[in-house]
Amino acid sequence: xxxxxxxxxxxxxxxxxxxxxxxxxxxxxxxxxxxxxxxxxxxxxxxxxxxxxxxxxxxxxxxxxxxxxxxxxxxxxxxxxxxxxxxxxxxxxxxxxxxxxxxxxxxxxxxxxxxxxxxxxxxxxxxxxxxxxxxxxxxxxxxxxxxxxxxxxxxxxxxxxxxxxxxxxxxxxxxxxxxxxxxxxx
Amino acid sequence: xxxxxxxxxxxxxxxxxxxxxxxxxxxxxxxxxxxxxxxxxxxxxxxxxxxxxxxxxxxxxxxxxxxxxxxxxxxxxxxxxxxxxxxxxxxxxxxxxxxxxxxxxxxxxxxxxxxxxxxxxxxxxxxxxxxxxxxxxxxxxxxxxxxxxxxxxxxxxxxxxxxxxx
Numbered sequence: 001x002x003x004x005x006x007x008x009x010x011x012x013x014x015x016x017x018x019x020x021x022x023x024x025x026x027x028x029x030x031x032x033x034x035x036x037x038x039x040x041x042x043x044x045x046x047x048x049x050x051x052x053x054x055x056x057x058x059x060x061x062x063x064x065x066x067x068x069x070x071x072x073x074x075x076x077x078x079x080x081x082x083x084x085x086x087x088x089x090x091x092x093x094x095x096x097x098x099x100x101x102x103x104x105x106x107x108x109x110x111x112x113x114x115x116x117x118x119x120x121x122x123x124x125x126x127x128x129x130x131x132x133x134x135x136x137x138x139x140x141x142x143x144x145x146x147x148x149x150x151x152x153x154x155x156x157x158x159x160x161x162x163x164x165x166x167x168x169x170x171x172x173x174x175x176x177x178x179x180x181x182x183x184x185x186x
Numbered sequence: 187x188x189x190x191x192x193x194x195x196x197x198x199x200x201x202x203x204x205x206x207x208x209x210x211x212x213x214x215x216x217x218x219x220x221x222x223x224x225x226x227x228x229x230x231x232x233x234x235x236x237x238x239x240x241x242x243x244x245x246x247x248x249x250x251x252x253x254x255x256x257x258x259x260x261x262x263x264x265x266x267x268x269x270x271x272x273x274x275x276x277x278x279x280x281x282x283x284x285x286x287x288x289x290x291x292x293x294x295x296x297x298x299x300x301x302x303x304x305x306x307x308x309x310x311x312x313x314x315x316x317x318x319x320x321x322x323x324x325x326x327x328x329x330x331x332x333x334x335x336x337x338x339x340x341x342x343x344x345x346x347x348x349x350x351x352x
Contacts, residue, residue: 065201101189122198138206
């Protein structure tokens with residue numbers, strides 16, 4: 001079924017919308033959850049909560065790309081779940097992803113006068129990525145949007161793991177400089 | 187945690203950028219069979235031509251003698267002329283980078299796994315003045331802000347340590 005047809009089902013409040021979403025994107029969403037969360041139970045719950053989130057947001061939202069819309073919901077739910085589990089034990093892999101992104105965090109003393117919203121920072125990151133090489137951007141997003149492992153990215157693009165690591169390292173450093181140059185503080 | 191905010195913000199990137207994650211793969215898939223076929227064809231051709239040329243050579247022994255003589259001459263000349271710059275087997279291969287902030291020299295042997303936090307990317311112009319055959323021409327140069335006599339060349343081969351030339 002085409003995305004616009006699935007979206008129409010949501011707008012018609014037809015519950016088969018969830019089955020169709022699961023058929024088409026269930027695997028992708030589960031994969032994202034599995035990349036970030038350790039517990040099988042958590043993954044299942046996050047995917048189910050994604051469908052609930054989609055049901056509650058459509059209508060009124062009519063997403064331009066259903067795949068990315070659902071991926072974002074799953075990703076945010078995973079992050080919330082990581083926060084929730086913080087006091088207990090986090091997935092070691094989720095920790096690794098976040099600790100890598102510490103490299104991008106600009107010094108908080110660079111521009112203290114403005115409080116940046118996540119959406120604004122997202123726009124700075126989008127502008128930065130759209131100026132980079134396409135492959136490097138795709139490698140960066142496979143890692144930090146979809147949470148994929150280095151080995152998976154290497155196989156997917158047919159490049160060495162060393163090259164993936166080097167690309168990520170160099171992109172993180174450039175992003176940090178970009179955030180500083182735009183005066184982004186966190 | 188601040189890295190979580192970055193992670194969240196990455197979740198808001200444009201859809202067109204997320205499409206890249208899938209588009210590039212599809213592009214590669216289409217041409218993936220061409221390379222192995224071309225390589226296989228080249229190997230077959232090279233083997234075939236090799237056998238043919240070998241059969242056609244009447245003076246095989248003379249040719250081999252001539253080649254070994256040439257080889258002996260070349261190694262003799264090399265010993266006489268290269269002097270101090272001669273590179274022995276297994277010895278480090280030094281290379282020099284010229285930057286606006288001075289010259290740095292390193293060997294291809296000294297590497298680190300990770301850059302120190304004090305290293306900052308050098309955004310000025312730099313080039314390799316000698317590389318002794320190694321490909322150090324691409325990569326990014328970082329200079330240690332705490333110790334400006336040390337620089338790091340980050341390449342796909344690894345992170346090489348360089349020291350400032352006095």
